[in-house]
Amino acid sequence: MPSFEYEALDSGGRSKKGVVNADNPRLARQELRRLSLTPVSISAPREAQGGGPGAKAPARLNPNDLVIMTRQLSVLVGAATPLEEALNAVALQTEKPGVRKRMLGVRERVLEGWRFGDALAEDKKSFPDLYRAVVAAGEQSGDLAGVLDRLATMLEKNRSMMNKAVASLIYPAALALVAAGVVTALMVGVVPKIVEQFQTFDAELPFVTRLVIGVSGFLANYGLLLLASVAVGGAVFWRAMKAPAFKKSFDAWALTIPVLGKLLRGLDGARFARTLATLFAGGAPLLDSLRGASRTVGNAHMREKLETVIGQVREGASMAASLKRAGVLPPMMTHMVAAGERAGAVPLMLDKAAAQLEEEFDTASTVALRLLEPMIIVGMGGVVMLIVVAIMLPILRLNSLASG
DSSP: OOEEEEEEEOTTSOEEEEEEEOSSHHHHHHHHHHTTOEEEEEEOOHHHHTOOTTOOOOSSOOHHHHHHHHHHHHHHHHTTOOHHHHHHHHHHHOOOHHHHHHHHHHHHHHHTTOOHHHHHGGGTTTSOHHHHHHHHHHHHHTOHHHHHHHHHHHHHHHHHHHHHHHHHHHHHHHHHHHHHHHHHHIIIIIHHHHHHHHTTSOSOOOHHHHHHHHHHHHHHHHHHHHHHHHHHHHHHHHHHTTSHHHHHHHHHHHTTSTTHHHHHHHHHHHHHHHHHHHHHHTTOOHHHHHHHHHTTOOOHHHHHHHHHHHHHHHTTOOHHHHHHHHOOSOHHHHHHHHHHHHHTOHHHHHHHHHHHHHHHHHHHHHHHHHHHHHHHHHHHHHHHHHHHHHHHHHHHHHHHHHHO
16 A cells, blocks of 8 residues: 655644555545544655656665664654554654665554564565564564664674774775885886896896896786786685685684684674674574574684584573583683573673673774784885885995996
8 A cells, every 4th residue: 555645733733744554645635634634735755756667775774774773763662652653753754765665664564463573574685584583572572672772782783893893904905005006116117217227237236136126027027917816816715705615614714813813703702792682682582592693693614613502502501501612702701601691691791791892802903903004114114125225235336336
């Protein structure tokens, strides 16, 4: 059934806005009068007005829209607003046609009597399995507002962790790219011109100079081939990472790299702990919570080990002991889970473990970044100094021969 946005006056003369479902504008006005509202204006939703056959909504909600929508719903539902009214308010709040269309679609299903989680399942690209599982658990437990609040917090934290991980790599990568460009320009553009001057002298050049000239000649003759080889190698690696066996082996090796391995373990551990806490606190069974949380782990080796944890818990083992035997999560987290099991406060301890791991990741990545920047600068300075020495040594030798 189509939806129409309306502006109407209630019995007290106050203006109200909203969305009403009807087959046409005339029936929409009748529905408003039935609700004791005096229609002022009736219009199709904005995505329909400006659409046309060529206008398409985005394929899915982006993560930022999902976080904002979830936070708004948690506030409205927590304020005792009926779910369909909360969905209507969120739809009217946004200026993005794609978000508006999806929220109105979910609202229509809820008005038809669908459960909220089932209504979300009609748009699986926008609302992932994990998201729907948390919402369904909240509906079953009768604490939808609290679960939505925890879900919004989880999405915000996970998004923040990923943003920090990406942001911590942007500046070093840009710095390394600029350094490589400067060195390549010197080798290809400056060194060959200096070499032309040395070729007029019948004297043996120093080893450093011959080394720099050799590298310069290689880059000039085979630089494009080297660049193409790197691009092909990157493409082959990207395709290989799609193979489960190769990805699992590579991810297992990545965890053994000093510093980087610890950062990766902490990043996935924090995401796993916060997701598990959200699911378990929302009323989902422990096995379902573990299964859902393990899907948020990006490292294939860690995810495989966590699958064994699910099997051991199913057989009656404690979660803390199973996580300890898996040996892929930080020891601090397994100790906190054990304390939570003893105290009957597993979600609380998981939240604390996630917060601690996030803080450790933030600190470690900041320190690593501060160390990496001067290392790149020093490395570039060393290469430039080598080029300068390679150029100056023959000149100094010729000057000494001329003066002698």
